[in-house]
Amino acid sequence: MRVLVAMSGGVDSSVAAALLAADGHDVVGATLKLWGGPSDSGCCSVADVDDARRVAQQLGIAHHVLNLVDDFTDDVVVPYVASHAAGLTPNPCIECNRHIKFDRLLTRARRMGFDRLATGHHARVACEGGRYVLRRGADGAKDQSYVLSMLGQRELADVWFPVGHLTKAAVRAQASRLGLRTAAKPDSQDVCFIHGAEGRQGFLRRRLELHPAAVVDACTGTKLGEVEAVELVTVGQRRGITVAGERRYAVSVDVPGRRVEVAPLAQSLADRVVLEPSSMTWTDGALPDGARAIAQVSAHGRPVPCMLHVRRATGDGSAREVVCRFDEPQRPVAPGQTVALYHAADPDAVAGAGIVAPATAGRRR
Numbered sequence: 205m206r207v208l209v210a211m212s213g214g215v216d217s218s219v220a221a222a223l224l225a226a227d228g229h230d231v232v233g234a235t236l237k238l239w240g241g242p243s244d245s246g247c248c249s250v251a252d253v254d255d256a257r258r259v260a261q262q263l264g265i266a267h268h269v270l271n272l273v274d275d276f277t278d279d280v281v282v283p284y285v286a287s288h289a290a291g292l293t294p295n296p297c298i299e300c301n302r303h304i305k306f307d308r309l310l311t312r313a314r315r316m317g318f319d320r321l322a323t324g325h326h327a328r329v330a331c332e333g334g335r336y337v338l339r340r341g342a343d344g345a346k347d348q349s350y351v352l353s354m355l356g357q358r359e360l361a362d363v364w365f366p367v368g369h370l371t372k373a374a375v376r377a378q379a380s381r382l383g384l385r386t387a388a389k390p391d392s393q394d395v396c397f398i399h400g401a402e403g404r405q406g407f408l409r410r411r412l413e414l415h416p417a418a419v420v421d422a423c424t425g426t427k428l429g430e431v432e433a434v435e436l437v438t439v440g441q442r443r444g445i446t447v448a449g450e451r452r453y454a455v456s457v458d459v460p461g462r463r464v465e466v467a468p469l470a471q472s473l474a475d476r477v478v479l480e481p482s483s484m485t486w487t488d489g490a491l492p493d494g495a496r497a498i499a500q501v502s503a504h505g506r507p508v509p510c511m512l513h514v515r516r517a518t519g520d521g522s523a524r525e526v527v528c529r530f531d532e533p534q535r536p537v538a539p540g541q542t543v544a545l546y547h548a549a550d551p552d553a554v555a556g557a558g559i560v561a562p563a564t565a566g567r568r569r
Contacts, residue, residue: 205319206230207364210305211260211267213252215386216324218259219375220366222382224322225263232318233260233267236309238276238300239397259384272308279303281397285411291459292540292562293438296395297351297503306352306359313362320364327352328368329360335488336360338554343371350503353544353557354485405436415462419445422455422465422472437464439538440472455536473533477501479526479543479558486556490514496548497555499528501537507551508534526558 209221211233225231235256253269260267280299287294305323313321326341327349336357341347355363367375379387398407408414417434418427428447431437434457441454445466452466466472484490491497493514498507513527528543537543539562545555 206317207232207320207322208309208313208316208318209233209322210309210324211235211256212324213249213255213259213386213389214324214392215379215384215389216326216367216375217256218324218384218386219370219378219382220322220324220364221259221265222263222378222384223366224364225265231263231265233257233263233265234309235267235269236276236304237269237271237273238304239273239281255386255389259386262382262384270309270312272304275308276300276304276397284395285408287540288408288435289412289459290562291434291437291457293538294540295351295542296397298354298542300396301351302354306355306363310359310362320362322364322366324367325352325365326368326372327365329363329365338487339368340552341365341368345504346372348503349554350500350505350542350544353487353542353554355487355554356485357488360487405433408435409433415459417458417462417464419447419464419466422467428452428466431464434459434462434464440536453536469535472536474530474536475533476527476529477537477543478561479528480561481522481524481526481558483559484526484556485558487554491545491555497528498546498548498551499530500544500546501534501541507546508532509548510545512545525561528558 207224207229209231211217211221221231221233233256235253257267280296284294284296310321325348326343326346328339328341330337330339338349338352338355338360340349376387398404414433414435417431419429419431420427437454437457439454439457442451445452445454450468453469453472454464455467455472456465491512495512497510497512499510500507509531510528513529515524537560539560541560542557543560544557547553547555
């Protein structure tokens, strides 16, 4: 098969390309130019492009650099800034996968005549009963099914994750055996387009006006202090929020009102979240009202059993809201975050995903 491999310059995509080439596929590497920034470091840096190019040379495969800077800016960076301005907590990695890797790049791969698009994600795709199933990666500590949970049958039919069946240690061992220059390269940790000393605050400060806000007790309304920038506070956050020696958690962020409500852990736990119906994606058909599922609210969060309640609008019967009710109350989930859903009877298999609606995380009563 002709396979286009998205090569980020990291060890996982390097080994993905190596495995496919060793299996006899016609492999071509592609590195995405997504973000330059003031010093062209961080995401898609010159060093990353060079690493990918030199690995491709070692493997004897062609390598191209594809410029998707405008798409990335419009579909990932601009919404990221706008979400913070609205008091939401976006997930840019998921939006990059949704709009860039598995939309723009996959579309381009199809048009160029490739049979598959491969990446270095730690996840697995299986064909079971004629349908495609997205499964967790074999290495639980590196599993990336959460950030791929928006993929449906059309995408899964044309993508491969060659390292999904390997542990990270095995990936590095394979890279070392092949003498790949990325064998010991550290994994990226932060938001790819935010780097250096400026951090998230500096990045956002250059793109929107940040405002101080009052910190108030969620139960009494008593003012307890202030935060420097309400746009940087996330529901569920505890860092930097301590009152009289007691750790508090943010349970509500009101940007226009310049107000952050906080509560002790016991009073901040959420028994449910409401997912935006328009954001719902399903791997292979929607789960019905009353379905049991397993929810995961962050990339490496603990899977939590839950039940889905689908409230229908009158008239056309479309979903008005999708409520994910946890079996046990959890730390509050930030509006704007993605909740990945896995099948209750098959917890490794992704069922779908949705984005938490603004101001809908329910606290335990």
